[in-house]
Amino acid sequence: MPEGPETHALADRLSLLLVDETLTRVRFVDPKLQRRRAVLEGKRVLAVEARGKALLTAVEGGCTLYTHSHLFGFWRFADEADALPDGAPPRLLLVTVRGAAALYAAPSISLWRTDTLDTQPYLARLGPDVLDPAVDARILLAQMRIPRFAKRTLAMLLLEQDFAAGMGNYLRSEVLFQARLSPYRILQDLTTGERRRLANALLDVPRRAYRAKHDDVLPPGKDYLARTRARFGFEVFERAGAPCPRGDGTVAEIRLAGRRLYWCPGCQH
Numbered sequence: 001m002p003e004g005p006e007t008h009a010l011a012d013r014l015s016l017l018l019v020d021e022t023l024t025r026v027r028f029v030d031p032k033l034q035r036r037r038a039v040l041e042g043k044r045v046l047a048v049e050a051r052g053k054a055l056l057t058a059v060e061g062g063c064t065l066y067t068h069s070h071l072f073g074f075w076r077f078a079d080e081a082d083a084l085p086d087g088a089p090p091r092l093l094l095v096t097v098r099g100a101a102a103l104y105a106a107p108s109i110s111l112w113r114t115d116t117l118d119t120q121p122y123l124a125r126l127g128p129d130v131l132d133p134a135v136d137a138r139i140l141l142a143q144m145r146i147p148r149f150a151k152r153t154l155a156m157l158l159l160e161q162d163f164a165a166g167m168g169n170y171l172r173s174e175v176l177f178q179a180r181l182s183p184y185r186i187l188q189d190l191t192t193g194e195r196r197r198l199a200n201a202l203l204d205v206p207r208r209a210y211r212a213k214h215d216d217v218l219p220p221g222k223d224y225l226a227r228t229r230a231r232f233g234f235e236v237f238e239r240a241g242a243p244c245p246r247g248d249g250t251v252a253e254i255r256l257a258g259r260r261l262y263w264c265p266g267c268q269h
């Protein structure tokens with residue numbers, strides 16, 4: 001599943017295509033949505049925003065299109081709708097003079113009045129988004145004081161979207177590695193210093209991953225060295241058996257909360 005950095009990079013890509021343009025054509029496979037396409041078609045797009053792993057496309061007239069790709073949904077882009085790949089029709093097609101965007105496979109798609117968007121079930125339970133520039137360590141430290149999270153293992157906690165939106169499986173391993181914390185630790189047992197390390201890693205790792213995604217779609221420029229420094233590489237994720245980058249052990253693979261997790265028992269305590 002795309003995690004926060006991928007979703008935010010996708011929002012940027014969609015913004016280039018849609019924002020300030022009029023939707024000249026909108027098509028849904030779902031007949032109920034198709035009957036309501038007039039709330040989008042012919043309307044100007046005001047913003048495309050990622051929240052957690054959802055994408056929100058707001059148009060003039062007070063309507064917002066909600067999409068969530070889940071495990072299998074994916075977007076394709078083309079200069080025009082006819083240039084999209086043949087085969088099964090996309091579940092959603094959006095066209096402007098700049099090009100076409102199509103969403104395939106099994107996403108969630110729904111239409112909302114923008115002023116009631118906060119009642120959408122997925123959005124209503126999202127915690128602070130680790131990629132939201134307004135989210136800082138103070139906000140994440142406050143999340144850690146919420147009683148319902150106290151007894152969670154860090155492995156479990158770092159997948160919960162109501163704790164930190166946009167987190168996901170590769171980010172979980174990388175955040176714990178940067179924070180030098182064992183996935184088996186329980187939140188309420190962390191010291192003040194450990195909580196601070198966790199908050200900082202929760203902000204730093206997803207944002208570096210996002211900047212690296214960005215580099216992929218931008219042509220190289222004169223800030224090439226800055227881009228290279230920002231480029232993201234996995235320290236432990238999918239590196240089972242490799243020496244720890246800190247030189248004190250071997251990266252191990254375990255399954256926790258049903259999903260693969262990579263960590264170094266040598267330096268994560």
Ligand SMILES: [Zn+2]
Nearest residue numbers: 244264266267
């Ligand atoms: Zn290590």
